[in-house]
Amino acid sequence: MNVEEIKGRLADRSATVAVIGQGYVGLSVALAAAKAGLRVIGIDTNRSLIEGLADGRLVVAGVREDAFAEGIATGRMTFTTQPDGIGAADIVLLCVPTPVRDHNPDLSAVEEAGLTVGEYLSPGALVILESTTYPGTTEQVLCPQIEKGGLAAGVDFLLAYSAERIDPGNTAFTFADIPRVVGGIDPASSAVAQAFYALLVDVVHPVSSCRAAEMAKLLENTYRMVNIALVNELAMVCSDQGISPWEVIDAAATKPFGFERFLPGPGVGGHCIPIDPTYLTWQSRRDTGRPYRLVELANDINAEMPGYVVSRVAEILNEESRAVKGSKILALGVTYKPDVGDLRESAAVQVIRRLVRQDAQVTFHDPFIDEVEVDGVILHGSELTDELIADADLVAVLTPHSAFDLDHVVEVAGTVFDARNAIGAAPGVVVL
Protein backbone atom coordinates (compact mmCIF):
# COMPACT_ATOMS: atom_id res chain seq x y z
CA MET A 1 0.00 0.00 0.00
CA ASN A 2 1.22 3.46 -0.79
CA VAL A 3 0.21 5.45 2.25
CA GLU A 4 1.72 8.66 0.84
CA GLU A 5 -0.76 8.53 -2.06
CA ILE A 6 -3.83 8.68 0.15
CA LYS A 7 -2.19 11.30 2.36
CA GLY A 8 -1.50 13.34 -0.77
CA ARG A 9 -5.15 13.13 -1.84
CA LEU A 10 -6.18 14.33 1.63
CA ALA A 11 -3.69 17.19 1.46
CA ASP A 12 -4.89 18.40 -1.96
CA ARG A 13 -8.53 17.60 -1.10
CA SER A 14 -9.01 15.24 -4.03
CA ALA A 15 -9.91 12.35 -1.68
CA THR A 16 -13.39 10.84 -1.59
CA VAL A 17 -15.08 9.81 1.65
CA ALA A 18 -17.95 7.30 1.90
CA VAL A 19 -19.97 7.52 5.11
CA ILE A 20 -22.10 4.48 5.89
CA GLY A 21 -25.06 5.39 8.09
CA GLN A 22 -26.56 8.84 7.64
CA GLY A 23 -28.11 9.23 11.08
CA TYR A 24 -27.08 11.94 13.52
CA VAL A 25 -23.43 10.86 13.68
CA GLY A 26 -22.92 9.90 10.04
CA LEU A 27 -24.54 13.01 8.61
CA SER A 28 -22.60 15.25 11.01
CA VAL A 29 -19.22 13.85 9.98
CA ALA A 30 -20.24 13.81 6.30
CA LEU A 31 -21.07 17.53 6.49
CA ALA A 32 -17.77 18.25 8.23
CA ALA A 33 -15.83 16.36 5.55
CA ALA A 34 -17.59 18.25 2.75
CA LYS A 35 -16.90 21.52 4.52
CA ALA A 36 -13.22 20.50 4.71
CA GLY A 37 -13.16 20.25 0.91
CA LEU A 38 -13.55 16.49 0.39
CA ARG A 39 -16.05 14.75 -1.88
CA VAL A 40 -18.56 12.82 0.25
CA ILE A 41 -20.93 9.98 -0.51
CA GLY A 42 -23.54 9.46 2.23
CA ILE A 43 -24.85 5.88 2.19
CA ASP A 44 -27.80 4.55 4.16
CA THR A 45 -30.16 1.61 3.81
CA ASN A 46 -33.09 3.83 4.84
CA ARG A 47 -34.57 4.92 1.52
CA SER A 48 -36.86 7.70 2.79
CA LEU A 49 -33.98 9.20 4.78
CA ILE A 50 -31.74 9.24 1.70
CA GLU A 51 -34.52 10.68 -0.47
CA GLY A 52 -35.05 13.48 2.04
CA LEU A 53 -31.35 14.33 2.24
CA ALA A 54 -30.94 14.14 -1.54
CA ASP A 55 -33.85 16.62 -1.75
CA GLY A 56 -31.92 18.99 0.50
CA ARG A 57 -34.24 18.42 3.47
CA LEU A 58 -32.72 18.06 6.93
CA VAL A 59 -34.57 14.90 7.96
CA VAL A 60 -32.14 13.90 10.72
CA ALA A 61 -33.07 15.18 14.17
CA GLY A 62 -30.41 17.00 16.16
CA VAL A 63 -28.14 18.07 13.26
CA ARG A 64 -27.66 21.83 13.17
CA GLU A 65 -29.48 23.55 10.32
CA ASP A 66 -26.58 25.92 9.60
CA ALA A 67 -24.11 23.01 9.38
CA PHE A 68 -26.48 21.18 7.01
CA ALA A 69 -27.02 24.21 4.78
CA GLU A 70 -23.27 24.86 4.66
CA GLY A 71 -22.45 21.23 3.81
CA ILE A 72 -25.06 20.97 1.06
CA ALA A 73 -23.96 24.33 -0.40
CA THR A 74 -20.46 22.93 -1.03
CA GLY A 75 -21.94 20.82 -3.86
CA ARG A 76 -19.59 18.03 -2.78
CA MET A 77 -22.19 15.78 -1.13
CA THR A 78 -24.24 13.00 -2.67
CA PHE A 79 -26.64 10.64 -0.93
CA THR A 80 -27.49 7.11 -2.00
CA THR A 81 -28.81 3.76 -0.83
CA GLN A 82 -26.35 2.03 -3.20
CA PRO A 83 -23.16 0.76 -1.55
CA ASP A 84 -21.09 0.66 -4.77
CA GLY A 85 -19.81 4.19 -4.06
CA ILE A 86 -17.57 2.54 -1.44
CA GLY A 87 -15.36 1.39 -4.31
CA ALA A 88 -14.57 5.01 -5.21
CA ALA A 89 -13.69 6.00 -1.66
CA ASP A 90 -10.25 6.61 -0.16
CA ILE A 91 -11.80 6.70 3.29
CA VAL A 92 -14.85 4.73 4.46
CA LEU A 93 -16.51 5.69 7.74
CA LEU A 94 -18.95 3.42 9.54
CA CYS A 95 -21.54 5.29 11.61
CA VAL A 96 -24.14 2.61 12.20
CA PRO A 97 -26.16 1.95 15.37
CA THR A 98 -24.75 -0.10 18.25
CA PRO A 99 -27.77 -0.70 20.51
CA VAL A 100 -28.36 -3.07 23.39
CA ARG A 101 -30.69 -6.01 22.78
CA ASP A 102 -31.78 -8.31 25.61
CA HIS A 103 -29.14 -6.68 27.84
CA ASN A 104 -26.34 -7.58 25.40
CA PRO A 105 -24.47 -5.46 22.83
CA ASP A 106 -26.04 -5.78 19.40
CA LEU A 107 -23.31 -5.38 16.76
CA SER A 108 -25.40 -6.72 13.88
CA ALA A 109 -25.34 -3.35 12.05
CA VAL A 110 -21.53 -3.17 12.33
CA GLU A 111 -21.24 -6.75 11.04
CA GLU A 112 -23.62 -6.15 8.17
CA ALA A 113 -21.99 -2.87 7.15
CA GLY A 114 -18.55 -4.51 7.43
CA LEU A 115 -19.59 -7.23 5.02
CA THR A 116 -20.84 -4.61 2.56
CA VAL A 117 -17.60 -2.64 2.86
CA GLY A 118 -15.58 -5.80 2.16
CA GLU A 119 -17.59 -6.44 -0.97
CA TYR A 120 -16.83 -3.06 -2.54
CA LEU A 121 -13.65 -1.73 -0.88
CA SER A 122 -10.75 -0.71 -3.13
CA PRO A 123 -7.19 -1.67 -2.16
CA GLY A 124 -5.31 1.08 -0.34
CA ALA A 125 -8.40 2.62 1.29
CA LEU A 126 -8.77 3.41 5.00
CA VAL A 127 -11.81 2.13 6.93
CA ILE A 128 -12.71 3.88 10.19
CA LEU A 129 -15.33 2.69 12.68
CA GLU A 130 -17.02 5.62 14.45
CA SER A 131 -19.82 3.77 16.25
CA THR A 132 -19.55 3.53 20.04
CA THR A 133 -18.59 0.03 21.07
CA TYR A 134 -16.53 -2.16 23.40
CA PRO A 135 -12.76 -2.63 23.03
CA GLY A 136 -11.87 -5.21 20.42
CA THR A 137 -14.79 -4.55 18.07
CA THR A 138 -12.75 -2.98 15.26
CA GLU A 139 -10.21 -5.79 15.17
CA GLN A 140 -12.28 -8.80 16.23
CA VAL A 141 -15.75 -8.05 14.84
CA LEU A 142 -15.47 -5.54 12.00
CA CYS A 143 -12.14 -6.62 10.49
CA PRO A 144 -13.07 -10.27 9.80
CA GLN A 145 -16.27 -9.11 8.10
CA ILE A 146 -14.38 -6.77 5.76
CA GLU A 147 -11.77 -9.43 5.06
CA LYS A 148 -14.48 -11.79 3.79
CA GLY A 149 -14.33 -9.60 0.66
CA GLY A 150 -10.80 -10.85 -0.01
CA LEU A 151 -8.62 -7.91 1.12
CA ALA A 152 -6.36 -8.25 4.17
CA ALA A 153 -6.17 -5.59 6.89
CA GLY A 154 -2.76 -3.96 7.21
CA VAL A 155 -1.76 -5.40 3.84
CA ASP A 156 -4.45 -4.29 1.38
CA PHE A 157 -6.38 -1.77 3.44
CA LEU A 158 -5.97 0.42 6.52
CA LEU A 159 -8.22 0.19 9.57
CA ALA A 160 -8.80 2.55 12.50
CA TYR A 161 -11.27 3.55 15.20
CA SER A 162 -12.34 7.04 16.20
CA ALA A 163 -15.52 7.62 18.21
CA GLU A 164 -17.89 10.49 17.53
CA ARG A 165 -18.25 12.67 20.63
CA ILE A 166 -20.85 15.23 19.59
CA ASP A 167 -23.63 16.08 22.02
CA PRO A 168 -27.13 16.66 20.58
CA GLY A 169 -28.56 20.04 21.52
CA ASN A 170 -25.25 21.35 22.86
CA THR A 171 -24.56 24.55 20.96
CA ALA A 172 -21.47 25.47 22.99
CA PHE A 173 -19.23 23.22 20.86
CA THR A 174 -19.14 22.89 17.09
CA PHE A 175 -17.90 19.74 15.33
CA ALA A 176 -14.42 21.24 14.88
CA ASP A 177 -14.12 22.19 18.56
CA ILE A 178 -14.29 18.62 19.85
CA PRO A 179 -10.94 16.82 19.77
CA ARG A 180 -10.78 13.40 18.11
CA VAL A 181 -9.19 10.36 19.72
CA VAL A 182 -7.76 8.10 17.00
CA GLY A 183 -6.34 4.57 17.18
CA GLY A 184 -5.26 2.40 14.23
CA ILE A 185 -4.43 -1.28 13.81
CA ASP A 186 -0.89 -0.24 12.76
CA PRO A 187 1.13 3.00 12.44
CA ALA A 188 0.10 3.55 8.80
CA SER A 189 -3.63 3.27 9.62
CA SER A 190 -3.20 5.61 12.56
CA ALA A 191 -1.23 8.16 10.53
CA VAL A 192 -3.76 8.36 7.70
CA ALA A 193 -6.71 8.51 10.13
CA GLN A 194 -4.99 11.37 11.97
CA ALA A 195 -4.37 13.18 8.67
CA PHE A 196 -8.06 12.81 7.81
CA TYR A 197 -9.43 14.10 11.11
CA ALA A 198 -6.92 16.95 11.17
CA LEU A 199 -8.90 18.38 8.22
CA LEU A 200 -12.15 18.25 10.23
CA VAL A 201 -11.27 19.18 13.82
CA ASP A 202 -8.79 21.41 15.60
CA VAL A 203 -7.17 18.75 17.80
CA VAL A 204 -6.44 15.08 17.06
CA HIS A 205 -5.28 12.89 19.94
CA PRO A 206 -3.63 9.64 18.80
CA VAL A 207 -3.62 6.55 21.02
CA SER A 208 -1.65 3.35 20.54
CA SER A 209 -4.48 1.04 19.43
CA CYS A 210 -8.09 0.78 18.32
CA ARG A 211 -8.88 -0.83 21.67
CA ALA A 212 -7.58 2.15 23.65
CA ALA A 213 -9.67 4.50 21.49
CA GLU A 214 -12.77 2.31 21.90
CA MET A 215 -12.25 2.15 25.67
CA ALA A 216 -11.70 5.93 25.95
CA LYS A 217 -15.16 6.57 24.47
CA LEU A 218 -16.76 4.13 26.91
CA LEU A 219 -14.94 5.77 29.81
CA GLU A 220 -16.26 9.21 28.84
CA ASN A 221 -19.88 8.13 28.83
CA THR A 222 -19.51 5.83 31.82
CA TYR A 223 -17.95 8.69 33.81
CA ARG A 224 -21.10 10.68 33.20
CA MET A 225 -23.41 7.79 34.03
CA VAL A 226 -21.62 6.95 37.30
CA ASN A 227 -21.61 10.57 38.46
CA ILE A 228 -25.31 10.91 37.67
CA ALA A 229 -25.91 7.78 39.77
CA LEU A 230 -23.94 9.39 42.60
CA VAL A 231 -26.22 12.44 42.73
CA ASN A 232 -29.35 10.38 42.10
CA GLU A 233 -28.58 8.32 45.18
CA LEU A 234 -27.68 11.54 47.01
CA ALA A 235 -31.19 12.81 46.20
CA MET A 236 -32.71 9.72 47.85
CA VAL A 237 -30.40 9.92 50.87
CA CYS A 238 -31.06 13.68 51.30
CA SER A 239 -34.81 13.25 50.96
CA ASP A 240 -34.80 10.77 53.87
CA GLN A 241 -33.11 13.46 55.99
CA GLY A 242 -35.04 16.54 54.88
CA ILE A 243 -31.99 18.05 53.16
CA SER A 244 -32.21 19.59 49.69
CA PRO A 245 -29.79 17.73 47.37
CA TRP A 246 -29.83 20.75 45.06
CA GLU A 247 -28.62 23.06 47.80
CA VAL A 248 -25.93 20.52 48.70
CA ILE A 249 -24.75 20.18 45.08
CA ASP A 250 -24.70 23.97 44.56
CA ALA A 251 -22.64 24.32 47.72
CA ALA A 252 -20.17 21.57 46.76
CA ALA A 253 -19.83 23.08 43.28
CA THR A 254 -18.36 26.27 44.73
CA LYS A 255 -15.13 24.29 45.18
CA PRO A 256 -12.98 25.51 42.29
CA PHE A 257 -11.23 22.16 41.75
CA GLY A 258 -11.87 18.44 42.15
CA PHE A 259 -15.67 18.60 41.85
CA GLU A 260 -17.83 18.52 38.72
CA ARG A 261 -21.50 19.38 38.97
CA PHE A 262 -23.94 16.61 38.00
CA LEU A 263 -27.66 16.81 38.69
CA PRO A 264 -30.22 14.22 39.77
CA GLY A 265 -33.40 13.49 37.84
CA PRO A 266 -35.85 10.76 36.87
CA GLY A 267 -33.05 8.56 35.46
CA VAL A 268 -30.63 8.49 32.54
CA GLY A 269 -31.85 8.45 28.95
CA GLY A 270 -30.79 8.82 25.35
CA HIS A 271 -28.94 6.38 23.18
CA CYS A 272 -25.50 6.78 24.83
CA ILE A 273 -25.41 7.20 28.62
CA PRO A 274 -27.69 4.28 29.58
CA ILE A 275 -26.32 2.00 26.82
CA ASP A 276 -22.58 2.47 26.47
CA PRO A 277 -21.73 1.37 30.05
CA THR A 278 -23.55 -1.88 29.32
CA TYR A 279 -21.07 -2.50 26.51
CA LEU A 280 -18.28 -1.96 29.02
CA THR A 281 -19.63 -4.23 31.77
CA TRP A 282 -20.67 -6.94 29.30
CA GLN A 283 -17.26 -7.03 27.61
CA SER A 284 -15.36 -6.91 30.89
CA ARG A 285 -17.26 -9.93 32.23
CA ARG A 286 -16.94 -11.81 28.94
CA ASP A 287 -13.26 -11.20 28.28
CA THR A 288 -11.78 -10.97 31.77
CA GLY A 289 -14.38 -12.61 34.00
CA ARG A 290 -14.20 -9.47 36.09
CA PRO A 291 -17.40 -7.59 36.87
CA TYR A 292 -17.00 -3.81 36.58
CA ARG A 293 -18.78 -3.45 39.91
CA LEU A 294 -19.00 0.31 40.26
CA VAL A 295 -20.52 0.66 36.79
CA GLU A 296 -23.02 -2.14 37.35
CA LEU A 297 -24.08 -0.61 40.66
CA ALA A 298 -24.43 2.84 39.11
CA ASN A 299 -26.61 1.34 36.37
CA ASP A 300 -28.85 -0.21 39.03
CA ILE A 301 -29.19 3.08 40.93
CA ASN A 302 -30.15 5.01 37.79
CA ALA A 303 -32.62 2.29 36.85
CA GLU A 304 -34.31 2.77 40.24
CA MET A 305 -35.01 6.46 39.61
CA PRO A 306 -38.27 6.26 37.60
CA GLY A 307 -39.71 4.09 40.39
CA TYR A 308 -38.43 6.55 42.99
CA VAL A 309 -40.06 9.48 41.17
CA VAL A 310 -43.35 7.57 41.11
CA SER A 311 -43.02 6.85 44.85
CA ARG A 312 -42.57 10.60 45.47
CA VAL A 313 -45.65 11.33 43.34
CA ALA A 314 -47.60 8.78 45.41
CA GLU A 315 -46.43 10.44 48.63
CA ILE A 316 -47.55 13.87 47.46
CA LEU A 317 -50.95 12.56 46.41
CA ASN A 318 -51.22 10.71 49.71
CA GLU A 319 -50.78 14.02 51.58
CA GLU A 320 -53.89 15.16 49.73
CA SER A 321 -55.74 11.92 50.60
CA ARG A 322 -55.54 10.69 47.02
CA ALA A 323 -54.30 7.48 45.48
CA VAL A 324 -52.22 7.24 42.32
CA LYS A 325 -55.07 5.15 40.92
CA GLY A 326 -57.56 7.48 39.30
CA SER A 327 -55.54 10.68 39.89
CA LYS A 328 -55.13 13.04 36.95
CA ILE A 329 -51.42 13.50 36.38
CA LEU A 330 -50.07 15.87 33.75
CA ALA A 331 -46.49 15.06 32.70
CA LEU A 332 -44.52 17.98 31.28
CA GLY A 333 -41.76 16.87 28.92
CA VAL A 334 -41.25 13.28 27.84
CA THR A 335 -38.00 13.33 25.83
CA TYR A 336 -34.78 12.12 27.43
CA LYS A 337 -33.37 15.59 27.86
CA PRO A 338 -34.53 19.19 27.49
CA ASP A 339 -34.78 20.80 24.05
CA VAL A 340 -34.08 17.58 22.14
CA GLY A 341 -36.89 15.71 20.33
CA ASP A 342 -35.59 12.24 21.13
CA LEU A 343 -37.52 9.64 23.13
CA ARG A 344 -34.88 6.90 23.15
CA GLU A 345 -34.49 5.34 26.62
CA SER A 346 -36.32 8.34 28.08
CA ALA A 347 -36.69 8.07 31.86
CA ALA A 348 -39.77 10.33 31.64
CA VAL A 349 -41.50 7.68 29.54
CA GLN A 350 -40.63 5.06 32.16
CA VAL A 351 -42.21 7.27 34.84
CA ILE A 352 -45.35 7.61 32.72
CA ARG A 353 -45.42 3.84 32.12
CA ARG A 354 -45.31 3.14 35.85
CA LEU A 355 -48.04 5.68 36.56
CA VAL A 356 -50.26 4.20 33.83
CA ARG A 357 -49.68 0.72 35.25
CA GLN A 358 -50.96 2.04 38.58
CA ASP A 359 -54.09 3.29 36.80
CA ALA A 360 -53.32 7.00 37.02
CA GLN A 361 -55.02 9.10 34.34
CA VAL A 362 -51.90 10.40 32.64
CA THR A 363 -51.82 13.19 30.07
CA PHE A 364 -48.66 14.74 28.73
CA HIS A 365 -47.44 17.80 26.91
CA ASP A 366 -44.16 18.02 24.99
CA PRO A 367 -43.50 20.52 22.20
CA PHE A 368 -41.33 17.93 20.39
CA ILE A 369 -43.47 14.81 20.75
CA ASP A 370 -47.06 14.06 19.64
CA GLU A 371 -47.41 10.54 20.92
CA VAL A 372 -45.83 8.06 23.29
CA GLU A 373 -46.32 4.31 23.32
CA VAL A 374 -46.96 2.81 26.74
CA ASP A 375 -47.33 -0.97 26.94
CA GLY A 376 -48.72 -1.11 23.42
CA VAL A 377 -51.15 1.78 23.91
CA ILE A 378 -50.54 5.13 22.23
CA LEU A 379 -50.87 8.20 24.46
CA HIS A 380 -51.45 11.37 22.47
CA GLY A 381 -49.93 14.61 23.69
CA SER A 382 -52.23 17.43 24.81
CA GLU A 383 -52.06 21.13 24.17
CA LEU A 384 -50.85 22.94 27.28
CA THR A 385 -53.93 24.95 28.22
CA ASP A 386 -54.76 26.52 31.59
CA GLU A 387 -57.74 24.14 31.82
CA LEU A 388 -55.47 21.12 31.40
CA ILE A 389 -53.06 22.38 34.05
CA ALA A 390 -55.76 23.37 36.53
CA ASP A 391 -57.63 20.11 36.03
CA ALA A 392 -54.61 17.96 36.98
CA ASP A 393 -54.35 16.63 40.53
CA LEU A 394 -50.60 16.83 40.06
CA VAL A 395 -48.33 18.30 37.39
CA ALA A 396 -45.01 16.42 37.12
CA VAL A 397 -42.16 18.33 35.48
CA LEU A 398 -40.10 15.49 34.00
CA THR A 399 -38.16 17.14 31.15
CA PRO A 400 -38.11 20.94 31.39
CA HIS A 401 -37.89 22.22 27.81
CA SER A 402 -36.94 25.87 27.63
CA ALA A 403 -40.24 26.62 25.83
CA PHE A 404 -42.17 25.88 29.03
CA ASP A 405 -43.42 28.86 31.02
CA LEU A 406 -43.07 27.08 34.36
CA ASP A 407 -43.89 30.17 36.44
CA HIS A 408 -47.24 30.26 34.72
CA VAL A 409 -47.71 26.51 35.26
CA VAL A 410 -47.13 27.05 39.00
CA GLU A 411 -49.64 29.92 39.06
CA VAL A 412 -52.37 27.81 37.45
CA ALA A 413 -51.61 24.35 38.85
CA GLY A 414 -52.72 22.88 42.16
CA THR A 415 -49.66 20.79 43.04
CA VAL A 416 -46.44 20.52 41.05
CA PHE A 417 -43.74 17.88 41.43
CA ASP A 418 -40.51 19.14 39.90
CA ALA A 419 -38.27 16.14 39.19
CA ARG A 420 -35.49 18.35 37.76
CA ASN A 421 -35.50 21.39 40.04
CA ALA A 422 -36.39 23.53 37.03
CA ILE A 423 -38.66 25.81 39.07
CA GLY A 424 -36.92 26.12 42.40
CA ALA A 425 -38.63 26.54 45.75
CA ALA A 426 -42.15 27.94 45.38
CA PRO A 427 -45.48 27.45 47.13
CA GLY A 428 -47.26 24.35 45.80
CA VAL A 429 -44.04 22.94 44.32
CA VAL A 430 -42.32 19.81 45.64
CA VAL A 431 -38.81 19.25 44.31
CA LEU A 432 -37.08 15.87 43.86
Ligand SMILES: NC(=O)c1ccc[n+]([C@@H]2O[C@H](COP(=O)([O-])OP(=O)(O)OC[C@H]3O[C@@H](n4cnc5c(N)ncnc54)[C@H](O)[C@@H]3O)[C@@H](O)[C@H]2O)c1
Ligand atom coordinates in the same frame (compact mmCIF):
# COMPACT_ATOMS: atom_id res chain seq x y z
N1 LIG B 1 -26.25 10.32 18.53
C1 LIG B 1 -25.27 10.66 19.34
O1 LIG B 1 -25.35 11.62 20.11
C2 LIG B 1 -24.01 9.89 19.31
C3 LIG B 1 -22.86 10.50 19.77
C4 LIG B 1 -21.68 9.80 19.73
C5 LIG B 1 -21.68 8.49 19.25
N2 LIG B 1 -22.84 7.90 18.82
C6 LIG B 1 -22.75 6.54 18.30
O2 LIG B 1 -22.70 6.60 16.88
C7 LIG B 1 -23.39 5.49 16.28
C8 LIG B 1 -24.50 5.97 15.36
O3 LIG B 1 -25.40 6.74 16.15
P1 LIG B 1 -26.56 7.61 15.49
O4 LIG B 1 -27.18 8.36 16.60
O5 LIG B 1 -26.07 8.34 14.29
O6 LIG B 1 -27.54 6.44 15.00
P2 LIG B 1 -28.81 6.58 14.05
O7 LIG B 1 -29.66 5.42 14.37
O8 LIG B 1 -29.34 7.97 14.10
O9 LIG B 1 -28.21 6.39 12.57
C9 LIG B 1 -27.65 5.22 12.11
C10 LIG B 1 -27.99 5.06 10.64
O10 LIG B 1 -27.31 3.91 10.13
C11 LIG B 1 -28.14 3.31 9.15
N3 LIG B 1 -27.71 1.94 8.94
C12 LIG B 1 -27.82 0.88 9.77
N4 LIG B 1 -27.24 -0.20 9.21
C13 LIG B 1 -26.76 0.18 8.00
C14 LIG B 1 -26.06 -0.47 6.96
N5 LIG B 1 -25.72 -1.76 7.05
N6 LIG B 1 -25.73 0.23 5.86
C15 LIG B 1 -26.05 1.54 5.75
N7 LIG B 1 -26.72 2.22 6.71
C16 LIG B 1 -27.06 1.55 7.83
C17 LIG B 1 -29.54 3.45 9.73
O11 LIG B 1 -30.52 3.36 8.72
C18 LIG B 1 -29.47 4.85 10.37
O12 LIG B 1 -29.95 5.85 9.48
C19 LIG B 1 -23.85 4.65 17.46
O13 LIG B 1 -22.86 3.71 17.77
C20 LIG B 1 -23.96 5.65 18.60
O14 LIG B 1 -23.81 5.05 19.86
C21 LIG B 1 -23.98 8.59 18.84
